Amino acid sequence: MYHQNNIKIVFVKQEVYPDLYVCKNRTPLRELLFSSAGRVGPFGLFSKLDADFIIVKEDNSKECHMWEYDNSNAEVENLRQLKFKKLNELKGQEFKVPGVNICQGEFAVPVDEVNWSKYNIVISINISIPTRIVEKYPKILWCHMSGEASTMQDTAYFGYDLSLSQFTRGEYNKRKKVLEFPYTFVSADDLESIMNQTNTNEKSGVYGEVNCVLERPVNRIPQFDIVSQETGMQIKYHKQRIEDNLKEIYSSKFFLKIGGRFTRGNGAIEAISLGTPILMNPADIIHKQILPPEAWIFNSEDAIRKINYYNNNDDAYQMLLNKERELVQLFVFDYPLYGLLKAYRNKIALPVGV
Numbered sequence: 001m002y003h004q005n006n007i008k009i010v011f012v013k014q015e016v017y018p019d020l021y022v023c024k025n026r027t028p029l030r031e032l033l034f035s036s037a038g039r040v041g042p043f044g045l046f047s048k049l050d051a052d053f054i055i056v057k058e059d060n061s062k063e064c065h066m067w068e069y070d071n072s073n074a075e076v077e078n079l080r081q082l083k084f085k086k087l088n089e090l091k092g093q094e095f096k097v098p099g100v101n102i103c104q105g106e107f108a109v110p111v112d113e114v115n116w117s118k119y120n121i122v123i124s125i126n127i128s129i130p131t132r133i134v135e136k137y138p139k140i141l142w143c144h145m146s147g148e149a150s151t152m153q154d155t156a157y158f159g160y161d162l163s164l165s166q167f168t169r170g171e172y173n174k175r176k177k178v179l180e181f182p183y184t185f186v187s188a189d190d191l192e193s194i195m196n197q198t199n200t201n202e203k204s205g206v207y208g209e210v211n212c213v214l215e216r217p218v219n220r221i222p223q224f225d226i227v228s229q230e231t232g233m234q235i236k237y238h239k240q241r242i243e244d245n246l247k248e249i250y251s252s253k254f255f256l257k258i259g260g261r262f263t264r265g266n267g268a269i270e271a272i273s274l275g276t277p278i279l280m281n282p283a284d285i286i287h288k289q290i291l292p293p294e295a296w297i298f299n300s301e302d303a304i305r306k307i308n309y310y311n312n313n314d315d316a317y318q319m320l321l322n323k324e325r326e327l328v329q330l331f332v333f334d335y336p337l338y339g340l341l342k343a344y345r346n347k348i349a350l351p352v353g354v
Contacts, residue, residue: 007120007121007341007344008051008052008118008119008120008121009045009049009051009052009119009120009121009122009123010051010052010053010054010119010121010122010123011042011045011046011051011052011053011054011123011124011125012053012054012055012056012122012123012124012125012128012129013055013056013124013125013126013128014055014056014057014058014064014067014108014125014126014128015055015056015057015058015082015083015104015105015107015108016058016067016079016080016082016083017067017079017082017125017126017128017147018037018038018079018082018087018090018093019036019037019038019039019041019147020036020037020038020039020041020125021033021035021036021037021041021053021099022035022036022037022055022098022099022100022102022103022104022107023035023053023100023107024107025052025053025054026052026053027053029043029046029047029194030194030197032046032053033191033194033242033246034099034100034242034243035099035100036099036242037087037096037098037099037104037242038087038096038242039183039184039242039266040184040186040191040242040246040266040270041183041184041185042123042182042183042184042185042186043184043185043186043190043191044185044186044187044190044333045123045185047186047187047190047193047194048187048190048333049337052119054109054114055104055107055108055109056108056109056110056111056114056128056129057083057105057108057109057110057111058080058083059110059111059128059129059130061130061131061132063127063130063131063157063158064126064127064128064129064130066126066127066151066152066157067126067127067147069151070146070147070148070150070151078090078091078092082103082104082105083103083104083105083108084103084105085103086098086101086102086103095216095217095240096240097239097240097241097244098241099241099242099243111128111129111130111133112133116129116133116136116137116140117137119140120139120140120141120344121140121141121143121340121344122140122141122142122143123143123144123145123164124142124143124144124145124160125144125145125147126144126145126146126147127144127152127157127158127160128144129142130158131158131159134158134159134160135159139347139348141161141162141340141343141344141347141348142156142159142160142161142162143156143160143161143162143163143164143179143181143340143343144156144157144158144160144162144163144164145163145164145165145166145181145183146163146166153165153166153178154176154178155176155177155178156177156178160177161177161343161347162177162178162179162340162343163177163178163179164179164180164181165178165179165180165181166181166182166183166264167180167181167182167286167287168180168182168287168289168290168331168332168335168336169289169331169335169336170331170334170335170336170337170338170339171335171339172339172342172343174343174346179336179339179340179343180335180336180339181336181339181340182266182269182287182332182336183264183266184266184269184270184332185332185333185336186269186270186273186328186332186333187273187328187329187332187333188272188273188325188326188328188329188333189273189275189325190273191246191250191270191273191274192250192273192274192275194246195246195247195250195274199247199250199251201250201251201275202251203251203252203253203275203276204233204234204251204252204253205233205234205235205236205251205252205253205254206224206227206228206231206233206234206235206236206252206253206254206255206256206307207236207237207248207249207252207254207255207256207271207276208221208224208235208236208237208238208256208257209238209255209256209257209260209263209267209268209280210238210267211257211260211261211263211267212224212257212258212259212260213260214260214261217237217238217239217240218237218238219237220237221235221237221258223258223259223300224256224258224300226300226304227256227258227300227303227304227307230304230308231304231307231308231311233253233254233307233311236248236251236252246270246274249267249270249271249274249276250274250275250276252271252276253276253311254276254277254278254279254307254310255267255268255271255272255276255277255278255279256278256279256280256297256303256307257278257279257280257281257284257285258280258281258297258299258300258303260284262284262285262286263284263285263286264285264286264287265285265286265287265288265290266287268280268285268287268290268291269287269290269328269332272290272321272324272325272328273325273328275321276321277295277310277317277320277321277324278290278291278295278324279295279296279297279303279306279307280295280296280297281296281297281298282296287331287332289327289331290324290327290328290331290332291324291327292320292323292324292327294316294319294320294323295320295323295324
């Protein structure tokens with residue numbers, strides 16, 4: 001556990017948010033992670049910083065409805081059903097496989113019933129806590145992060161102190177009230193330590209990054225056929241249930257992306273934290289800071305050449321993973337955490353090092 005001078009953090013989402021954990025506060029780490037409706041998210045807050053997690057009811061204040069602007073009217077009403085339905089029971093989401101068989105509305109509490117005074121830093125997905133509460137606690141660092149990384153990234157809004165931009169590097173702009181803080185906030189081996197508890201780490205095959213194709217669920221990645229033929233390695237695909245998907249990545253020897261749409265890179269971060277090195281084009285990923293040159297590929301031929309090379313050179317394979325892990329630790333965890341704590345010290349006028 002990272003010692004941060006008793007700074008207490010809480011991560012908050014509304015009952016209408018269709019991703020991340022569906023559980024009560026202080027749920028054991030493994031259960032919390034595997035309860036997610038989709039992605040890993042800021043798991044490092046809990047595994048390394050002992051943060052709390054709270055699902056709050058949708059408040060009536062206008063700022064807590066800002067999430068609606070990223071969705072059509074029909075989708076807004078669809079997502080509101082998460083108060084009493086599971087994600088895969090919503091129209092258009094039937095192919096999803098939530099981590100738990102519980103609707104998140106069962107865990108939701110009114111924002112006015114939370115003891116916010118026990119926290120030093122509050123991180124909210126979208127605007128989960130209304131301004132009237134933010135203003136009551138001027139010694140708390142109030143942070144918001146857009147769930148879709150598309151709105152309110154230029155500065156902090158509605159009385160909050162900081163906008164978390166979902167980028168890596170941890171660059172903190174005090175004047176603009178913006179901190180680069182990733183959606184998938186994990187350390188270099190966070191996820192591997194969780195998977196090690198019940199799984200053997202015998203790696204084989206190549207896991208295909210989910211955005212290589214548009215279909216959901218993923219059943220085939222055509223551009224990987226030649227890779228499998230020329231390397232003799234099985235191709236593995238994205239699973240809808242988070243525990244199954246993490247097991248698939250964890251058991252793979254490589255995490256590969258060729259073609260498909262531009263991606264932020266949350267899956268690549270997960271792979272490295274699981275101990276599976278990634279190979280991809282740096283032009284295909286926003287979080288390119290986590291890619292050393294040894295991981296760069298630009299086509300199927302590059303992928304075949306590098307996979308065959310690393311399969312025949314165990315030391316080089318381990319060096320590749322070590323380099324990627326160093327970069328994840330630095331850009332995905334250490335720098336963002338440093339920026340977050342610096343912003344907190346700035347707010348309450350504490351000197352550096354306190």
